[in-house]
Amino acid sequence: MVRVDRIWAKRLGLGLVLAFLIAFMMSGIALAATPQEIYDDYAADGKLDGDYTRAEIEAVFSDPVLAQYGDPDVLDRLKSYVNASDRSVFPFTGAQMLMIFGGGVVLVGLGVMLRRGRREEP
Secondary structure, eight states: HHHHHHHHHHHHHHHHHHHHHHHHHHHHHHHOOOOOHHHHHHHHHHSSSSOHHHHHHHHTTTTTHHHHOHHHHHHHHHHHHHHOOOOOSSSSSSHHHHHHHHHHHHHHHHHHHHHHHHHOOO
16 A cells, blocks of 8 residues: 555645646746737837847847737837847856756756655565
């Protein structure tokens, strides 16, 4: 009976680690800026106040909703603004450090789980 409980505990632990990893990997997708948010940011005061990636900014120009309903003058000025500004270097946000730390925590946790699983009961 004790052996069965250990197997379920291992499976539960592994399931929790996998769920954490999946949630951690998908968090970047949930935090990405939408083309409408970038358009509104620029339309409000004529400059981009947020730190957007090149892919997020280019998504504004390929968004069919903004192409149909957005102000063409705002889109043209935004395109000129993006081409004129040097946005090749983005500020350090610490996200890389957080990802490395999270990966280390996961690896240490998996190591502890494997070590406990290999111990023989007396």
